[in-house]
Amino acid sequence: MNEQVIADQQNSAGQDEQQISRLLNGLSAATVAFLAGIGTKAWYADHVTHAWVLWLFIIPVTLNMAWYAWKRDGVVQKIALLIIVSLLFGYLLASGGEGNTGPLWFYVFPPLLFYLTSLKGGTAILLFSYLLAIIVFQFPGIPLVTAEYSFDFKIRFFAALTFESIFCFVLEAGRLRARSKLLDLAKAHEHAARTDELTGLANRRDMQNRLNTEFSRFKRSGHHFSVVLIDLDLFKRVNDDYGHDAGDRVLQQFSELTRTIVRQSDVAARWGGEEFLLLLPDTTLLQALTLAERLRSEVAATEFRHRDELLPVTISAGVCSISKAGSVNELLKQADIQLYNAKDAGRNRIAPRVRSQDTSAKAGPPPAGA
Numbered sequence: 001m002n003e004q005v006i007a008d009q010q011n012s013a014g015q016d017e018q019q020i021s022r023l024l025n026g027l028s029a030a031t032v033a034f035l036a037g038i039g040t041k042a043w044y045a046d047h048v049t050h051a052w053v054l055w056l057f058i059i060p061v062t063l064n065m066a067w068y069a070w071k072r073d074g075v076v077q078k079i080a081l082l083i084i085v086s087l088l089f090g091y092l093l094a095s096g097g098e099g100n101t102g103p104l105w106f107y108v109f110p111p112l113l114f115y116l117t118s119l120k121g122g123t124a125i126l127l128f129s130y131l132l133a134i135i136v137f138q139f140p141g142i143p144l145v146t147a148e149y150s151f152d153f154k155i156r157f158f159a160a161l162t163f164e165s166i167f168c169f170v171l172e173a174g175r176l177r178a179r180s181k182l183l184d185l186a187k188a189h190e191h192a193a194r195t196d197e198l199t200g201l202a203n204r205r206d207m208q209n210r211l212n213t214e215f216s217r218f219k220r221s222g223h224h225f226s227v228v229l230i231d232l233d234l235f236k237r238v239n240d241d242y243g244h245d246a247g248d249r250v251l252q253q254f255s256e257l258t259r260t261i262v263r264q265s266d267v268a269a270r271w272g273g274e275e276f277l278l279l280l281p282d283t284t285l286l287q288a289l290t291l292a293e294r295l296r297s298e299v300a301a302t303e304f305r306h307r308d309e310l311l312p313v314t315i316s317a318g319v320c321s322i323s324k325a326g327s328v329n330e331l332l333k334q335a336d337i338q339l340y341n342a343k344d345a346g347r348n349r350i351a352p353r354v355r356s357q358d359t360s361a362k363a364g365p366p367p368a369g370a
């Protein structure tokens with residue numbers, strides 16, 4: 001997986017977490033308002049203990065909101081709110097709330113659970129809540145349980161909760177599936193917009209962006225970089241003599257070879273037609289020339305074949321370092337001039353030639369027919 005895709009995924013996950021945290025903040029504020037209001041109503045209805053318990057629940061909810069505002073830790077916020085809400089619903093179930101209507105709040109649980117946890121996690125917590133509800137309903141005499149519910153209420157409570165839980169599960173599973181498909185589609189779309197279809201290398205637009213980014217980095221922190229502009233020699237003849245498919249196959253095979261030679265931090269792009277551009281971060285002119293020469297000799301030594309026919313393939317390349325240019329356009333222009341020089345000097349060679357290159361690596365013979 002390349003860095004861009006990982007960064008996109010992290011970005012998307014971060015946005016999701018922020019959205020959940022915003023929702024939880026809103027829910028927490030609404031919970032505080034409800035607890036204050038219903039607590040006050042219970043107070044005036046002479047249910048003093050009930051009123052105090054509801055008011056006491058305001059404290060952990062508020063503390064959780066304050067903790068999130070301070071630490072921005074969405075995971076703690078989520079877990080804490082789930083625990084507080086579980087305790088509150090447990091209390092309402094056991095006490096019956098006002099007029100034995102407490103268990104009705106349970107219906108808030110399934111959508112909240114599936115949204116905040118996973119499908120598996122939500123189902124597990126729901127099943128545990130069912131177990132608690134069964135214990136409370138079946139054993140009204142146990143400590144902390146003061147409410148008693150009619151048989152009809154229990155049946156309807158469980159039936160309605162089960163239907164709601166199943167619907168929430170199905171809806172959430174559908175939402176997650178659609179979201180995952182959408183993310184895959186966006187990723188594929190984004191990848192296609194950056195990639196050359198025939199060779200799988202970066203396309204011109206992506207390379208242009210990366211050049212601009214690298215140039216900004218150079219301006220900011222002085223990190224040098226170089227480019228290598230490559231052109232396949234006499235490529236028109238390959239097309240004319242062996243067919244367009246053979247030409248396409250050469251472009252693909254050359255791209256595969258290039259991938260094996262450049263570093264992971266380098267970028268190889270199809271610049272257009274039979275022209276390729278390498279962006280080499282943190283690379284001096286001499287290092288770039290060495291890499292270009294290696295690629296040239298590998299190409300010259302490789303057998304390019306199409307349907308058992310041996311194809312004549314060599315490359316010429318112009319190299320330039322940012323230290324020799326004041327802008328990306330100037331850099332590309334210089335590389336283009338050097339490529340022209342290489343072609344002019346007989347093809348199957350790299351330009352500029354420097355002294356160390358002349359002694360360490362000799363350019364191969366010009367391609368047949370040049």
Ligand SMILES: Nc1nc2c(ncn2[C@@H]2O[C@H](COP(=O)(O)OP(=O)(O)OP(=O)(O)O)[C@@H](O)[C@H]2O)c(=O)[nH]1
Binds near residue numbers: 233246251
């Ligand atoms: N098969 C194939 N050919 C392509 C593609 N893109 C460009 N070409 C061909 O590449 C050839 C480039 O030819 P020219 O620009 O004349 O250059 P050349 O024959 O390589 O000669 P020099 O560059 O001077 O060495 C043309 O025939 C284009 O049709 C492609 O995607 N597939």
